[in-house]
Amino acid sequence: MAAPYSQFSPSPTPVNVCVEAVLESQIQEVRVVEKPDAPDGHEIQEVYVPPLSMSENLTKLAQKIDFYKDESDEKGKPTSEGEKEEEEKTGAAFQPSLWPWDSVRTKLRTSLTEMSVLLDILNVSSSKEKRYMVLDPVQQNAPDPKLAVQLMSKRRALQSAASVLQSGAERLRKSHAEINNKNDFHLELLNVRQKWRLKKTGTSILGDLSYRSVGSRYMHNGVFEVVKSSDLTAEGEFLAQRGSLDVVVPTELEGGAYIQVEVKSVPDTMDLTGAILRVPSGIGPVRSETYWQQKLEKAQNVLFCKEIFAQLAREAVQSKASIPHLVVGNQIITNVFPGIQLSIVLCHSTGKEREKKLPQYKMDHNHVLEHSLHQLLRENHFKNINFPAPHPVTALVGLTKKRRLAGPNALSRKQLMDMSDSESMLDQIIKQTKHNVLRLRTMQTIDGIAATLSDPQLTVHWSCCNSSTEASCRVIITSQGYDLRVWHSFVIIIGVDSLKVIIKEGRVFFLSFEEKELQDFIMWQVSQHQISVSQNLARLMGWQIMSTSTAMGVSDLESSGTASSLILAAPNKERILAIKSGPSSGIKVFLQQSQKDNKNRVILPDDKWQSVGADYQQVDLSKFEGRNFASKLELLLATFSHDLSSSSS
Amino acid sequence: APLTTEFFLQGSVMENSLETLVNRLKGLCDNADYQQESFQDHEMVFHIKNTSVPTPLVFRVRHSLVQTECWSLRYLGHAEVGDKNRPTLVRSYIDCPTSENVAQFIGELGFRMDHEFVVKGFYFHKGRMKITVSKFYKMNQPGNTTNDTIETVCPSYLVELSVVTSSGQEAVGDDMKNFAEQLKPLVTLEKTDHRKIQLAQT
Numbered sequence: 001m002a003a004p005y006s007q008f009s010p011s012p013t014p015v016n017v018c019v020e021a022v023l024e025s026q027i028q029e030v031r032v033v034e035k036p037d038a039p040d041g042h043e044i045q046e047v048y049v050p051p052l053s054m055s056e057n058l059t060k061l062a063q064k065i066d067f068y069k070d071e072s073d074e075k076g077k078p079t080s081e082g083e084k085e086e087e088e089k090t091g092a093a094f095q096p097s098l099w100p101w102d103s104v105r106t107k108l109r110t111s112l113t114e115m116s117v118l119l120d121i122l123n124v125s126s127s128k129e130k131r132y133m134v135l136d137p138v139q140q141n142a143p144d145p146k147l148a149v150q151l152m153s154k155r156r157a158l159q160s161a162a163s164v165l166q167s168g169a170e171r172l173r174k175s176h177a178e179i180n181n182k183n184d185f186h187l188e189l190l191n192v193r194q195k196w197r198l199k200k201t202g203t204s205i206l207g208d209l210s211y212r213s214v215g216s217r218y219m220h221n222g223v224f225e226v227v228k229s230s231d232l233t234a235e236g237e238f239l240a241q242r243g244s245l246d247v248v249v250p251t252e253l254e255g256g257a258y259i260q261v262e263v264k265s266v267p268d269t270m271d272l273t274g275a276i277l278r279v280p281s282g283i284g285p286v287r288s289e290t291y292w293q294q295k296l297e298k299a300q301n302v303l304f305c306k307e308i309f310a311q312l313a314r315e316a317v318q319s320k321a322s323i324p325h326l327v328v329g330n331q332i333i334t335n336v337f338p339g340i341q342l343s344i345v346l347c348h349s350t351g352k353e354r355e356k357k358l359p360q361y362k363m364d365h366n367h368v369l370e371h372s373l374h375q376l377l378r379e380n381h382f383k384n385i386n387f388p389a390p391h392p393v394t395a396l397v398g399l400t401k402k403r404r405l406a407g408p409n410a411l412s413r414k415q416l417m418d419m420s421d422s423e424s425m426l427d428q429i430i431k432q433t434k435h436n437v438l439r440l441r442t443m444q445t446i447d448g449i450a451a452t453l454s455d456p457q458l459t460v461h462w463s464c465c466n467s468s469t470e471a472s473c474r475v476i477i478t479s480q481g482y483d484l485r486v487w488h489s490f491v492i493i494i495g496v497d498s499l500k501v502i503i504k505e506g507r508v509f510f511l512s513f514e515e516k517e518l519q520d521f522i523m524w525q526v527s528q529h530q531i532s533v534s535q536n537l538a539r540l541m542g543w544q545i546m547s548t549s550t551a552m553g554v555s556d557l558e559s560s561g562t563a564s565s566l567i568l569a570a571p572n573k574e575r576i577l578a579i580k581s582g583p584s585s586g587i588k589v590f591l592q593q594s595q596k597d598n599k600n601r602v603i604l605p606d607d608k609w610q611s612v613g614a615d616y617q618q619v620d621l622s623k624f625e626g627r628n629f630a631s632k633l634e635l636l637l638a639t640f641s642h643d644l645s646s647s648s649s
Numbered sequence: 650a651p652l653t654t655e656f657f658l659q660g661s662v663m664e665n666s667l668e669t670l671v672n673r674l675k676g677l678c679d680n681a682d683y684q685q686e687s688f689q690d691h692e693m694v695f696h697i698k699n700t701s702v703p704t705p706l707v708f709r710v711r712h713s714l715v716q717t718e719c720w721s722l723r724y725l726g727h728a729e730v731g732d733k734n735r736p737t738l739v740r741s742y743i744d745c746p747t748s749e750n751v752a753q754f755i756g757e758l759g760f761r762m763d764h765e766f767v768v769k770g771f772y773f774h775k776g777r778m779k780i781t782v783s784k785f786y787k788m789n790q791p792g793n794t795t796n797d798t799i800e801t802v803c804p805s806y807l808v809e810l811s812v813v814t815s816s817g818q819e820a821v822g823d824d825m826k827n828f829a830e831q832l833k834p835l836v837t838l839e840k841t842d843h844r845k846i847q848l849a850q851t
Contacts, residue, residue: 385679389686389772391713394744395721396813397779404719408748 015103025051059138067126067135185228188245192226192292209249209300211307215381218307224249224296247292253299255350259308261369263433266341302348308377308425309346315426325426332426336434337497337513344373344429372432372468376425431496432468438513439471439494445518446475455479455628456488456529458522469496475522477529479630486536488529492518523583524561530581531564533630541637542571552580559584568637575640578616579633587629589636590616655725655742656822657811658829658838664804667782670835671771674780677831678773686772688781689714691794693752695760708760710752714767714794720747722755728843735819736826738840742813765791767799770806778825780810808836 025048035043052060125133178184189205192198198207210222229246309330316325316332325334330346387398395404406416423431450458457480462473470493477488490503499511501521511517528550538545546569551562563582570576576592593614619636626632662670675681690713696705712720726741756762770783784806786799810829812821829838 386683387774389688391688391716391719392690392692392711392721393688393713393768393770393772393779393781393783394690394711394723395719395746396744397774397777401716401719404746407746408720 013103017104025049056141059140062138063140067122067137069126185244188292189226192245192247195293196296198226207247207296209296210303211300211381215383215385216307217384218303218310220250220252220303220306222250222253222300222303224299226292245292247295249295249299253302253306255302255348256298257302257305257346257348259305259370259373260345260347261366261373261429261433262343262345262364263336263366263369263437264341264343264364265339267339304374304377305346305348308373309344311377311380312344312373312426312429315424319424319426321427334430336430337437340437342430342433366436369429369433369436373425373429376428380425434496435469435471435494438497438499441513441515442473442492442494442499442518445515446473446522449519449522453526456526456533457483470494475525477526479529479533479628481627482533482536482630485540486529486532488525488532490525520560520583527561527581527583527587528564530587530629531566531579534566534568534579534581534633537630537634537637538566538568541634541641543568543577543637543641544571544573545569546576552582555580556585558582570640577636577640587621589619589621589633591619592616653742653744653813654816655740655811655813656737656825657728657740657809658737658825659810659841660808660832660836660838661805662782662808662836664806666835667806670782670806670808670832673832673835674771674773674782677828678775678780680774687770688772688783689767689769691765691767693765694763695752695755696763697758697760707763708755710747710755712749718749720749720751721745722747722751730840730842735822736840737822738843741816744813766802767794775828776824777814777821778810778812778828780808782806782808808832808838810838 027046028049029047031045031047032042033045034041121133125135189198192207196207196209197213198205200206205226207224207226208222209224210216210218210220212218212222225248227246227248229244309332312332313327316327316334319325323335325332327333330348332344334342336342388400390397390399390404391401402419406419411419446458446460450460456477459476459478460473461476463471466472472491472493474489474491479486488504490501493500493502497513499513499518501509501511503509503525509521511521531548531550535545535548546567548564548566550564552565555563561583563580563585565581566579568577568579578590578592579587580590581587593616621629621632624632624635626635671685675685690711692709692711695708695710697708698705707725709723709725710720711723722745724741724743728738728740731739752762765788767786767788768783769786770781773780773782785802787802788794788799790798810825812825814821832838
């Protein structure tokens with residue numbers, strides 16, 4: 001406060017109290033100025049810092065005051081105020097005796113009032129709640145920037161920032177290089193976790209490779225362990241292919257395994273010589289450095305095959321079927337048909353055996369049945385887990401709708417037993433095997449006959465809609481050259497152990513698995529076809545059918561089936577033709593001799609007796625021209641038609 | 650017939666968390682690749698008053714609106730909280746599938762229908778544990794279960810985990826507790842004391 005107090009002095013005795021600070025400006029710079037009239041030729045000039053104006057001064061001092069300090073700090077009032085208070089106190093003490101100081105006293109009192117007002121304002125504005133007045137700090141003019149200092153400070157700041165960034169980049173580069181390194185255990189572990197269920201127990205990481213989670217109820221728990229692998233193998237070589245992770249599978253699941261199903265015909269009894277441990281040729285030793293996925297998959301496959309075999313063996317032992325099944329070591333042998341043997345072998349090689357030169361057995365895999373076994377086990381798993389949803393939802397879980405309605409619908413005990421019957425895996429695979437064998441046999445039989453038989457031709461069309469226990473085919477018998485006129489067909493439905501044949505007229509026959517029955521049947525149908533062709537040709541040529549019979553009761557007994565016959569009369573009724581066709585006797589044509597041939601009639605010379613029939617003579621068809629019976633017969637019929645017509649004309 | 654008991658735990662979720670819960674259950678339960686099973690049931694609750702016993706006997710007739718020939722008659726005992734060691738609620742549970750005229754039959758025995766409702770929701774199972782996420786609807790017209798005559802009671806879903814077995818198999822409670830732990834942040838399945846709900850009603 002450098003203002004003089006002269007303005008507050010009263011009129012009678014003006015006493016000028018001047019309170020001034022030492023007004024000395026700071027020297028901003030000292031200049032040397034060229035002046036011609038100076039003694040040295042130059043003069044030293046001092047340039048002062050321009051003194052602060054009133055507002056600037058007030059700003060500077062006000063900035064020093066911290067308005068946001070606590071109230072407790074407010075107790076220590078700014079020093080200028082304190083001084084004023086002291087002065088006021090001293091002023092008040094001297095009041096009674098110093099009468100001429102009265103004006104001073106009043107002045108000090110007013111100044112006290114003003115200071116109190118200022119104090120009140122400060123109290124109000126800086127109170128904790130700041131409800132009535134708020135004071136903001138005043139900005140001072142920024143000092144002139146000094147370029148050199150700024151440059152230095154900026155450079156230092158940039159340098160520190162650059163060092164921070166560089167250290168961060170260095171760290172990132174190092175970690176990136178680590179990731180790129182293929183032998184990282186944790187990355188491999190991540191990959192393993194994406195494919196297999198892993199669990200951390202204690203310090204070890206265990207995994208589950210069994211089929212438990214999809215419905216298997218096998219005893220084995222299929223636990224494998226994931227470990228960090230060492231860098232060197234036992235032989236001291238470092239294999240680049242290996243990662244830093246290795247899996248340890250249980251010893252009983254090591255190596256590889258597969259189920260081999262073989263169907264072969266044995267002459268009389270079961271072939272027990274096959275029941276020895278076979279070393280499969282296809283697998284070979286499994287390298288211990290196999291990458292973990294292959295290793296785990298192989299172990300899982302071993303477990304699956306073991307489960308299949310265990311279930312089949314259990315069922316084979318417990319079954320009460322009429323044909324006993326034989327379980328020897330790793331092989332199950334059973335007869336499906338007399339003379340046909342089914343053997344299921346579990347081939348498991350652990351890879352640790354020494355390479356022995358064992359005699360190689362010719363292994364005959366039936367891949368279809370092997371695949372079927374895998375499918376059947378998976379079906380079992382599925383049924384174990386998948387229950388149909390109960391409706392209403394409060395009903396018992398695990399029952400089918402039919403079973404739930406068995407009570408309200410009052411099903412009998414027999415119906416319930418039928419519903420609950422389910423086939424064992426062994427039964428199912430035996431059924432499939434039987435059907436397989438039967439189908440192949442049927443195919444071979446039909447193809448054999450078709451290949452050897454040339455007169456009527458056999459064509460077979462196999463249906464593409466079939467299942468593992470049922471197939472069907474249609475056999476068509478035609479004569480070449482006349483196949484659009486007449487044909488014979490029948491349908492064979494091949495079941496598990498019998499054939500069902502449906503012929504043209506709709507009759508159904510059931511044949512057993514014996515080949516001979518089917519052969520006989522086909523030959524019988526062939527003989528029927530010949531008669532049909534003859535009938536057709538006769539109608540075409542104008543011959544009249546006198547009689548026909550599909551089951552002749554006369555003449556020699558056929559070895560199978562019955563012979564059929566046809567008697568034709570020529571258009572002019574002069575000739576009679578008799579055709580007999582049998583499955584084993586073949587086709588025979590007989591021509592009735594004409595009376596006209598017999599010239600030596602003495603007893604009955606009348607013409608009318610010539611119409612009476614005479615003996616029949618067999619026609620030798622081999623002397624006829626013609627590719628097959630139908631064309632020969634056509635020629636024969638034509639000959640007689642023509643002959644008679646020419647003789648008549 | 651052996652007396653069967655039901656071990657169960659109950660919880661609830663709001664509608665906006667239904668999708669998350671269903672996805673989690675799909676992953677935890679069996680048949681993850683099967684399509685989701687849903688159900689729609691209509692339940693009628695019948696009472697018969699006995700002068701000697703203060704509380705009436707309650708029978709529940711429930712039938713599915715999806716497979717309409719499946720009806721069942723149920724009796725539920727009171728839910729026992731039991732001691733702290735038991736992780737689940739237990740109640741006696743007798744249930745049998747019936748023919749379609751069961752409502753008429755018990756009506757002639759003397760039962761009177763107290764109330765009825767429709768339940769719709771999803772069904773999951775893991776082993777023998779049954780998990781249902783259901784929403785309850787009250788029927789505006791008695792006997793009419795078409796969509797336009799039913800309205801929801803409240804927007805949240807009831808989640809129930811239950812196993813029905815013969816009494817005495819306490820091990821199943823631990824399996825249920827372990828399963829409930831896996832659903833923990835989404836829904837807390839716990840033993841709610843039914844008596845408290847009944848007291849609040851009266």
